Amino acid sequence: MTSGHDPHEDDLETPRPRLPEGFRIEGWAVGAVIGSGGWGTVYEARAVADGTPVAVKVLPTGSLGPGQRAALGELVAREVRFSAEADHPHLVRTHAVCTVEAPELPALDGAIALVMDRAEASLKDVLDAAVTGAPIDGAARVLRGVAAGLAHMHAAGWVHGDLKPANVLLGADGQVWLADFGLAAELDGTHAHLPPLGTLDHLPPEWWSQRTGTEGALVRPTADIWAFGVLAHQVLTGGLHPFPGATARARSLAAQSYARGTASLRLDAGLDEDLRRLIADCLAPDHTARLPHTALGVAGRVEEITGGPARRRRRLVPAVAAGLVVATAAALAAVTLVGTDDEDRDSGAPAPTATGPSTLPPGEIPADSDVPEALRPVITRAAHRCTDEEITPALLAAMIKAESGFDPKASRPESDEYGIAMWTPAVFNAWAVDGDEDGDKDHMSPPDAISTMSGYVCWLDQRFKEAGLPKKDLPALVAAGYRTSDRTVIEEGGVPERVRPHVDRVLGYLAEYQR
Numbered sequence: 001m002t003s004g005h006d007p008h009e010d011d012l013e014t015p016r017p018r019l020p021e022g023f024r025i026e027g028w029a030v031g032a033v034i035g036s037g038g039w040g041t042v043y044e045a046r047a048v049a050d051g052t053p054v055a056v057k058v059l060p061t062g063s064l065g066p067g068q069r070a071a072l073g074e075l076v077a078r079e080v081r082f083s084a085e086a087d088h089p090h091l092v093r094t095h096a097v098c099t100v101e102a103p104e105l106p107a108l109d110g111a112i113a114l115v116m117d118r119a120e121a122s123l124k125d126v127l128d129a130a131v132t133g134a135p136i137d138g139a140a141r142v143l144r145g146v147a148a149g150l151a152h153m154h155a156a157g158w159v160h161g162d163l164k165p166a167n168v169l170l171g172a173d174g175q176v177w178l179a180d181f182g183l184a185a186e187l188d189g190t191h192a193h194l195p196p197l198g199t200l201d202h203l204p205p206e207w208w209s210q211r212t213g214t215e216g217a218l219v220r221p222t223a224d225i226w227a228f229g230v231l232a233h234q235v236l237t238g239g240l241h242p243f244p245g246a247t248a249r250a251r252s253l254a255a256q257s258y259a260r261g262t263a264s265l266r267l268d269a270g271l272d273e274d275l276r277r278l279i280a281d282c283l284a285p286d287h288t289a290r291l292p293h294t295a296l297g298v299a300g301r302v303e304e305i306t307g308g309p310a311r312r313r314r315r316l317v318p319a320v321a322a323g324l325v326v327a328t329a330a331a332l333a334a335v336t337l338v339g340t341d342d343e344d345r346d347s348g349a350p351a352p353t354a355t356g357p358s359t360l361p362p363g364e365i366p367a368d369s370d371v372p373e374a375l376r377p378v379i380t381r382a383a384h385r386c387t388d389e390e391i392t393p394a395l396l397a398a399m400i401k402a403e404s405g406f407d408p409k410a411s412r413p414e415s416d417e418y419g420i421a422m423w424t425p426a427v428f429n430a431w432a433v434d435g436d437e438d439g440d441k442d443h444m445s446p447p448d449a450i451s452t453m454s455g456y457v458c459w460l461d462q463r464f465k466e467a468g469l470p471k472k473d474l475p476a477l478v479a480a481g482y483r484t485s486d487r488t489v490i491e492e493g494g495v496p497e498r499v500r501p502h503v504d505r506v507l508g509y510l511a512e513y514q515r
Helices: 066-085 123-128 137-156 219-234 248-262 273-282 295-306 308-318 373-384 393-402 425-431 446-466 471-484 486-492 498-512
Strands: 030-038 041-047 051-060 094-099 112-117 168-170 176-178 193-195 216-219
Touching: 030 051, 041 176, 066 176, 123 168, 123 219, 137 168, 137 219, 137 295, 168 248, 219 273, 219 295, 248 295, 248 446, 248 486, 273 295, 373 446, 393 471, 425 446, 446 471, 446 486, 471 486
Parallel strands: none
Antiparallel strands: 030 041, 041 051, 051 112, 094 112, 168 176, 193 216
């Protein structure tokens, strides 16, 4: 698991510095924290002159390297430029850009502050609190607002580039605003270029197969149409993503399998036929197939389907009949990680109690094994998040023992691998799962590292099955893939000789745990 470093990783152990309530940023006084993300923190605030409520996004710059500071500056400039040009009731406005002057708070002194429209909540907040399987309150209003805002952006020659529930804001009086235009880009003909950023499980499948050039990653309006399809499914089902998987990466891989024709598109059974057809059109598997479905056309269809009060009530009540499967292939080979739609959350299922050899279910950890007692429930929960029968608690335990000997502080600095599962920080960050649900994802945390290992090896297991490698060899192949890569194992048609001794150790420990 090799190389790289997350610029925010060093902050995981210490709380992010915050401005005190009442702090003045030019003509605004900040209040409580509303939320925070990778780049900064959002505060509620009021204009000192007349008390007008606003939100202030504070983006510290002091700890960033030159490249990161330049990237942040580009994102801010893009957001401000778009906000200055946009004028629509469903697009949030940026009223001012200020500099934080706080010499007594060195970490925040010189930070960039964006003063924006104030919302009561984000759509993500609403979905996190929603009842799964049913439309959220005001679903029709939200979809109409998002579609109208997106249609206005596209008509003005812009692509949003990062449409997702966290970037849809909801006001106290029913307002619906698209927000966070840091990745918005102006079209140059049929496409634009963006930094290679975005939210994994809201990016279209073609994003992963195209090259990033000197101008950035190519993006088209059809990427926003795909993202709207994902978001609409979530709004109408209380947060359920249309593609299976317990992590954003797993869901993105499932979407790619669907786009390749090796998996079906399975939408929620409760969707009305018109809404199902709309979402399926938005989730057409490639750019060309999505081209006929413009944002303006989508907005019109949403308005038509949800237009009148009586029609809205009839359309948005979940159907009783079994759902229609929109298929692009007969075979179903989608990623099958088990979990809720909450981002990267452990399933929370209770771990089975270890029993004696005579009653122990296959693949569970024996009570008299050398696996530390504190780790057994962690390993068991992590393994049970994957439905593939090869990924068992015993296999995870054997892999962890071979990797680190169950030492949470293990390290191999020469290969940039650390912790109980020997993750390289950059690779861990791409797959990270919050195994202990403390809000952080840390490769040195055993619950986080082990839960992330489970998700990754589950994906490896499925990759090797799709490649037609022998099923009886899957435990060995998974152990080899974790040490090398899926591509290496598939290209060599089995366990590479250079990792054979390591794989043999894993299999030896597995045999002990399965005796």
